[in-house]
Amino acid sequence: MGLHQGPDPYDRQLCQGSLQRPGEDIHPPRPRGSGDRLRHPRRERGSVTLAVVRVRGIINVKNDIRDTLTMLGLGRVNHCVLIDETPQYMGMVRKVRDYVTYGPIDAETAALLLKERGRLEGRKPLDESIIKEMGEFKSFDDMGKAIAEGQLNWS
Known part of the structure; x- marks a missing residue:
């Protein structure tokens, strides 16, 4: 009944600009795009060698995951391969990320x-x-x- 006291004076300011309500947290916006600006300057694409180790078997695994593991050269558990950090390899690693562990060597x-x-x-x-x-x-x-x-x- 008498709980509503009219328009909030901060609403008008929020609509006019990029102001925020008092007490709200400011989160800086994330950069858009490929994220290259966030990368370490020494870690240019392809300049880092990654070690990829298979840690899981292939019981109840989809065929495309099994094929990707084979293309990476990870035919058995605990096998390790060294790959470049190229978009093609990283796409394959992302696809099988539940079955491998990887990192720079x-x-x-x-x-x-x-x-x-x-x-x-x-x-x-x-x-x-x-x-x-x-x-x-x-x-x-x-x-x-x-x-x-x-x-x-x-x-």
Whole structure:
């Protein structure tokens, strides 16, 4: 009955400009677009190598998810692949995000992964002598650093 006291004086001000009511929180608007402005300057697209590890099996999985895991080279649980951060790969990773874990790889981890699990064609183990024969790198550490920085594509 007598609860309504007429128009709120703040309503007129809110309509006229971008004012807010006293006590309301101000949330800065999110930038529109691809979000490139939010990225770290060193992390240009494709310049970071990601390690993707499969953590789940394929029981009751849709065929398109199974195919995407196969295209990524993740045929079995606990397998790891190194990929570039390109839109194509990131779309595939987003599609299978419930079955994998991923993140940027550092130079030490890349070197350790190469030393322990690195293989050449024919499943021949990778060792220091083969790296030196390639000519570009002197050790696993140099090669791991190049992979982590996205300068070398290892597949």
